[in-house]
Amino acid sequence: MRSQILEIVRDAYPETFEGLGPSKPLGENVFSGRTPHPNEVLNLFVRQKLTSALPMAYYMATRRGLGSLMDINLPSNATLPPEILQSASEGLMELREVELNETHDLIFGQRGFHPCSTSDCPLRTQTGPAGSAACRDVFKHIVGSSRSGTKVLEVPEFYQDRGGEVQCIGPGICRSCVESWESGHAELRKRVWAMLPDVFGLNG
Numbered sequence: 001m002r003s004q005i006l007e008i009v010r011d012a013y014p015e016t017f018e019g020l021g022p023s024k025p026l027g028e029n030v031f032s033g034r035t036p037h038p039n040e041v042l043n044l045f046v047r048q049k050l051t052s053a054l055p056m057a058y059y060m061a062t063r064r065g066l067g068s069l070m071d072i073n074l075p076s077n078a079t080l081p082p083e084i085l086q087s088a089s090e091g092l093m094e095l096r097e098v099e100l101n102e103t104h105d106l107i108f109g110q111r112g113f114h115p116c117s118t119s120d121c122p123l124r125t126q127t128g129p130a131g132s133a134a135c136r137d138v139f140k141h142i143v144g145s146s147r148s149g150t151k152v153l154e155v156p157e158f159y160q161d162r163g164g165e166v167q168c169i170g171p172g173i174c175r176s177c178v179e180s181w182e183s184g185h186a187e188l189r190k191r192v193w194a195m196l197p198d199v200f201g202l203n204g
Helices: 002-012 038-048 051-062 082-108 129-144 175-199
Strands: 159-162 165-168
Touching: 002 051, 038 051, 038 082, 051 082, 051 175, 082 129, 082 175
Parallel strands: none
Antiparallel strands: 159 165
16 A cells, blocks of 8 residues: 555655656646645655655645745644755745846747747847836736745746637747747756756755
């Protein structure tokens, strides 16, 4: 029974980046019945020495931000010991900084904010006010969705339904430009995944 449970857990808290499939449940959502608080899962994995699942468990706990990590109203089994809380908090700050800086560079930097050959795309000029405003909308949408936590490992949604028509978050931005952002963010997610053990002090 324990081996079967571990198989389910390891699938939901994968050891490799390739295990982050978009169509399968990840993190605490894999548990049946009451969905546990991510702190509770993190405490359990530390006690059980499930080292392969710890990077993802730490990440899932930090997604909700410091308020969730340090919530004084949590039950005892979801209250993080000081050393785990410190690792999680420091990791959250580092991930949030990476998320903000790397997303900014992607959207506004050399790879993301480039002259576009599509005549009606606002990114056809690097300094145009329409392009700058559209990029700001996209940047705020991507990094603002995580608020005080982080969603840097999630696939960002660059499109939204506007009156029955699906359009880019940044008004008028063409599909080619969005594809370059999608490709860049995929690279970012892969780099961040590789960082998790160091970010949360698990390699020491």
